[in-house]
Amino acid sequence: MAEQSGIFPSVNGDRKYLTSFFAEYFADFIGNGIYPNPSTQCQVLANNDMTVILKPGNGYINGLKYINDSDKVLNIDTADGVLKRIDRIVLRHTVLNREIKAYVKKGTFASSPVAPTLQRDADMWELGVADIYILNGAVSISQANITDLRLNSTYCGIVHGVIDQVDTTTIFNQFQAWYLETVDDATTDIATMLSAFQSDFNTWFANLQDILDENTAGNLLNMINSLVDRMTVAETAITELDSRLGTAETDIDNLQTAAGTASTHIGTTNIHVKITSGTADPTGGVDGDVYLQYEV
Incomplete structure (x- = not known):
């Protein structure tokens, strides 16, 4: 050349x-x-x-x-x-x-x-x-x-x-080795944590099974059923009480209406008769007044 x-x-x-x-x-x-x-x-x-x-x-x-x-x-x-x-x-x-x-x-x-x-x-x-x-x-x-x-x-x-x-090859190889090692360590740490969590969960669940044996679970079920029955009875009683209170309120309204309008005239003298009602003992009033005491 x-x-x-x-x-x-x-x-x-x-x-x-x-x-x-x-x-x-x-x-x-x-x-x-x-x-x-x-x-x-x-x-x-x-x-x-x-x-x-x-x-x-x-x-x-x-x-x-x-x-x-x-x-x-x-x-x-x-x-x-x-x-x-x-x-x-x-x-x-x-x-x-x-x-x-x-x-x-x-x-x-x-x-x-x-x-x-x-x-x-x-x-x-x-x-x-x-x-x-x-x-x-x-x-x-x-x-x-x-x-x-x-x-x-x-x-x-x-x-x-x-x-x-x-020459950057050595730097690259060193970084690559660090990266792979870091990833491997992270993977190992995650696996260890998962294993520990699984072990703790299994221990907790086993203890729960020991506590909730067949007899305990049966007793809990009976208590729950009993509580449900009592709640049903209470709801029925409340409904009946509401009905009775409604009837009593109607009777009271009728009596108060009658008491407010009742007036008896005897001869030339007007005699006013006061009619009241309640659940307590009567207090006050004059002769001739009418008081109706009732129970709820």
Whole structure:
């Protein structure tokens, strides 16, 4: 291969450079990956269905720029009823098409699936930004099923200077290990709490069964039935008393009406007879008055 150098001023077109030359030039000191700021650049998020969202962001592959300026929805193929699958979200530079675009790289169904490998050759170069774990029978993707690969320099990494490069793979692996350990601890704690609760409930229920044995339950039922009978008798007595009070009130009204209008005239002298009634002993009055005492 002949020697090459540049970039020099062109005199009458004698120093023309291809885009591939510029791409190689920038790739020599700018590494592949996703730009780190803001932290959501090219992040993959769940969408509560069988799609995921690629957030806006910029990427860099072998000296070529990738820009996504809005949320991009990516479709995930239907899950299998029995087997699982891992799909990988990639930024793919296709040399023949002269473009970089986001794709869903579909995995293979298996009981213990693995993500598809990245293609990196003269025809195509891929950055893996996320893995999607598709459970058997799944009808939606949750965020817990998405593994972020952006900080893993084996699959993606962040754009950096290749001379003074920071390998983020160790940081990613450490975070991933912490996350898995935290999830495992939380699962264990929840299982322990559920077991303790179940044990306490079983103990309480067993004690309740001991207290409410057959004789005790029978006695309680008899007491309840007796109370119901007594309530029925009381309700009947109250009804009868209401009826008697109604009759007594009618009699009193009639007597008071008669007492108020009764007047007897004897000869030329008017003799007024006062007629009253009540339940107590009579008090006051004059000779000739009439008092009717009754019981309720």
